[in-house]
Amino acid sequence: MTNKLAHRVAQIAPFQVMEILARAKELDASGEDVIHLEVGEPDFTAVNSVANAGMDAIQSRQTGYTSATGLAELKQAIATHYLKKYQVALNPQRIIVTPGASGALSLLASLMVNAGEQVMMPDPCYPCNRHFLIQVGAKAQLITTKVEDAFAIDLQTLANHWQGSTTGLWLASPANPSGCVLSKDYIAKAYQKVSALGGHLMVDEIYQGLVFEGEDFSALSIADDIFVINSFSKFFAMTGWRLGWIVVPEWAIEAATKLAQNFFISAPTVSQYAALQAFSDDAMAQYEHRRCELNERRKALLEGLANIGLPAAVPAQGAFYVYVDVSHITSDAKVWCLALLEAEKVALTPGADFGYHESEKYVRFAYTASVDRLHEAIKRISRFLASPV
Ligand SMILES: Cc1ncc(COP(=O)(O)O)c(C=O)c1O
Structure with a gap:
């Protein structure tokens, strides 16, 4: 061997x-x-009602696979959360429930990036992004940022560095490691630039809800063809339950579903039943x-x-x-x-x-x-x- x-x-x-x-x-x-x-x-x-719902799911043996993109009730609950908290109306079919944001990032790399291509992201950023790209034969194009710009990529620099092999821009707000929050105006402008350059934009909103200064919003309120990633790990404090999601544009639902079926079969079922309780008042x-x-x-x-x-x-x-x-x-x-x-x-x-x-x-x-x-x-x-x- x-x-x-x-x-x-x-x-x-x-x-x-x-x-x-x-x-x-x-x-x-x-x-x-x-x-x-x-x-x-x-x-x-996890708060008690969520943990109890997980235990109930185990006790009642609701432990088989779910549909590949997640329980319909959970997708509906996530969509309702976007509407109530962020005033974004969303077709729940656009939500693909994944094993953590990690599963969502991995799925996105396979969905949108070819081998030999590269995806822009700020330096510093969440390190695993680079590695999800390596997994598909692509790489991260790290763009140097300045401390005085709060480590956000200058949009002119973005345009200057865009190459034929650049396929998208991945951002996170609030950001890891800096804790900085990007403004709606910045994301809207980045979206316009990247769209004009023929690329895709992904915003990792895993720390959504944990905003203390600046606006707590979703990039989905800017455009419905921005890929948005989120998770139950941080705001909902469910790291080990391994549950997250990605919101994809309508045109990508079928393709993303096919990948989710093959990569995950489904996200953890017990966690999905538990997460249904995460949105209660x-x-x-x-x-x-x-x-x-x-x-x-x-x-x-x-x-x-x-x-x-x-x-x-x-x-x-x-x-x-x-x-x-x-x-x-x-x-x-x-x-x-x-x-x-x-x-x-x-x-x-x-x-x-x-x-x-x-x-x-x-x-x-x-x-x-x-x-x-x-x-x-x-x-x-x-x-x-x-x-x-
Ligand atoms: C910016 C960012 N994205 C994604 C993840 C992955 O999170 P999870 O897979 O637990 O949802 C993390 C974890 O720390 C993170 O900081």
């Missing part, structure tokens, strides 16, 4: 944060009090409460960081991230993160995971810990900064 891996495996970078995470877990196991601000996962879990009230809690944490972290000379590099308007420039302290943020972890047991993610352009300057804080823990983290970082090197 051969042990030769496919060439693409070598092109897929491991997460740098894994090294930090592995060490943080070792420290946890040895009884150290580690403050975990490294993982992009809410410290909340009661669940929504709980999510809103959590959003307020996240905002309190965001404010505490921003203030604490500013007080110790580590202000956010760009406005942390949404998601649960603050991106900080540490280049006045270190020439390599990853080395700094590892040293901080050893000395003070605070785990952060180095910028190198999110891109190449000056990424060694940055660290990402995820405010997925209580205000008290964030205060404690600031105290420890302050002590670390004051300690002799």
Whole structure:
């Protein structure tokens, strides 16, 4: 038997944060009090009514495959959510329920990108995007962005860099790792540019609902041929339930359905029944409460960081991230993160995971810990900064 891996495996970078995470877990196991601000996962879990609906589904053995694009009731519930919260009327047939946003991104790459083509995206951005493209023989065309533009691609630069092999633009708002929120005006202009250039636009709205400054809207309110990706992982705090969705234009429904049938057969059934409860008024009230809690944490972290000379590099308007420039302290943020972890047991993610352009300057804080823990983290970082090197 051969042990030769496919060439693409070598092109897929491991997460740098894994090294930090592995060490943080070792420290946890040895009884150290580690403050975990490294993982992009809410410290909340599914609300009770959702979890109970999942248990009911198991108990009543509603555990077979669903239709490939998801339970009709769930697609209707998602469409109603868009109407109620974002004033977007949507044909539920356009919604394809997937195993997480990850499944949706993978499906989109297969749906819209040929081998040898490339898709533009800002540097920094969510790293797995690059890898979903490699999987289809394509690649990411990372566009250098400026901190003063809040890491958004300048639209003239976009036009200048567009090549014959460029097939689309993938954006995310609120963004990971920066927490920046793109304006409706920016997305509308990007849409016009990309359409004029003959490409497709995808907006990853996985952090939708977690907007503290700026407008919480859907790109679907701009045009109905923008591909929009979302998930139950973040706002709905259901990471491990592996449930997300993509909204495709009418003309792509049949093709996307065919791919979903082949790639997934269906998204997890128990999770779909559980998610049906995620849009109830009661669940929504709980999510809103959590959003307020996240905002309190965001404010505490921003203030604490500013007080110790580590202000956010760009406005942390949404998601649960603050991106900080540490280049006045270190020439390599990853080395700094590892040293901080050893000395003070605070785990952060180095910028190198999110891109190449000056990424060694940055660290990402995820405010997925209580205000008290964030205060404690600031105290420890302050002590670390004051300690002799
Ligand atoms: C911007 C972005 N997109 C997609 C994902 C994938 O999320 P999931 O597959 O859990 O829905 C993540 C996860 O952190 C993310 O940050």
